[in-house]
Amino acid sequence: MHDVIVVGGGPVGLYTALLLRQAGLDAVVLERRTERSNHSRAIGIHPPALRALAAGGIADELRARGVPIRDGVARSAGRHVGTVSFSTLPGSDQYVLAVPQAVTEEILERRLQEQFPGTLRRGVAVLTTRDDGDRVLAVTRGPGGDATLEARLLVAADGARSSVRDDAGIRAPRRSYPDCYVMGDFQDSTQDGDDAVLYLETGGIVESFPLPGGVRRWVVRIGRPMDRPTAEDLTRLIRNRTGVTVDPRTNSMLSAFEVQSRVAERFVAGRTVLVGDAAHEVSPIGGQGMNLGWLDAVRLAPIIAASLRDGHDVAGRLALYERERHAQAALARRKAHINMALGRPLPAPVMRFRNAVLGALIRNDAVHGGVARAFTMQ
Incomplete structure (x- = not known):
């Protein structure tokens, strides 16, 4: 019986597991891919996400391996339209940090392996999940054959087409x-x-x-x-x-x-919690998706630790998590609408x-x- 099973070993799932392990919980990450992908789609790390990543101790290495973008320049027909400088932003991170997603995942995976060996299990596909009231079950297929894992909580970080979300009966209408x-x-x-x-x-x-x-x-x-x-x-x-x-x-x-975009109608159902694209898929234009997922993780991990490690009743805090993160996802989707409209x-x-x-x-x-x-x- 694990404390938490995290389904999905992308940047959001890896960081969620790192925070949970650092909080003293027994967490495992199940990832169907046998190797990390070198295909980098997400590249921008925004200041709020950098602050969130600092909680796990990886922000400094990301800064060392990234390019700080301090200005955004708009041009049209060979002419300068305007420049948006991030030097007016609050705090010390007055830039957007450009880091290839493959590099980000490599840093997260290495940090997780160094501090908590064996947490990430590659080549393990989750076939189905079931909430039994006092525990949650994950039926898996991996190198050793089929197995059923048990946990007190399940975190779905398995992307926009989340099968865990479907198993939990959570609707996530798609918008094209x-x-x-x-x-x-x-x-x-x-x-x-x-x-x-x-x-x-x-x-x-x-x-x-x-x-x-x-x-x-x-x-x-x-x-x-x-x-x-x-x-x-x-x-x-x-x-x-x-x-x-x-x-x-x-x-x-x-x-x-x-x-396309989709925001799940619920982020919490019984013993299943959604994070990242499983909870909210937004347009990649504007680079908000991965950042939203990390902000989910840094908000969620202390709530899970208070419940599973310390025995606190956290139903109200989970409900607040759901409301707050749902509102942030809706805001990100509106910003993405504006970004796309400007580009048409x-x-x-x-x-x-x-x-x-x-x-x-x-x-x-x-x-x-x-x-x-x-x-x-x-």
Whole structure:
């Protein structure tokens, strides 16, 4: 009988387990993948998440291996629209930290293994889960065959298509959007340094973010899904929209995706608690999803410890967790709606007028500070 079974060994599941083990609980992480993925989609770590990660003792290593983005620059048709500086943010982390997700997972997994060997069990798929009232059961299939594990609590960190959420009978209606993107990582051929750059163009937005090692990520909005994008396809889109030449031979990651979102109707059901994308999937545009999951974990772990280790009645605190995190997920989804709307195609005259208004607003100190806080989940 474990204290907690965490289903899903992504960045949110790993950090949840690390906090639970540091609190003195017997927690295990079940991950169906036998190896870590090198495919990095999430890259931005926002200041509130950095503060949350400091609780587990990994924020400093992430800072050492990331690129601090201190300014976001908007351009259109070769002209400067405005710059949002994060220097006005409260606290010491006045930036968004760009770290490839593969690096983040490697740090989390290594820290978990060093401090609590055996917590992460790779190659173990969870076939089904069941709440028996006084315990929860997880039927698994792994290298040693099928097995049934028992725990006092189950944490679902198994992503947007969570089977644990389905087993718990929690509905999570899906919402689709008319937004598709293709993105890739290339050697940085620009002079933009550590700035993030948003190209607000009539054909749709192009986003550009620095990564460690002289790499830059490019994200381009497209009109319809692209099943098998090539590096040449993406660099052609970048050049046609922005005039920037990117060498397709330097491509190290390529991905295309459509946007959807879902927020679970409940985050707590009996002995099952949802975190991360299992609880709330939001558009990756704006980079909020992984950060939301870490904020879930740092809020949830003390509640679980107070219940399972100290024997406190935490029903009220779990209800408050659900309300607070549900509200934060709804806010993140609204921000994602705005981010996507700003990136959609517009006729040239409308685009010029819209950009002139945006530039004037950014130059207003009060508005500038609000935009900086909104972009960094403050």
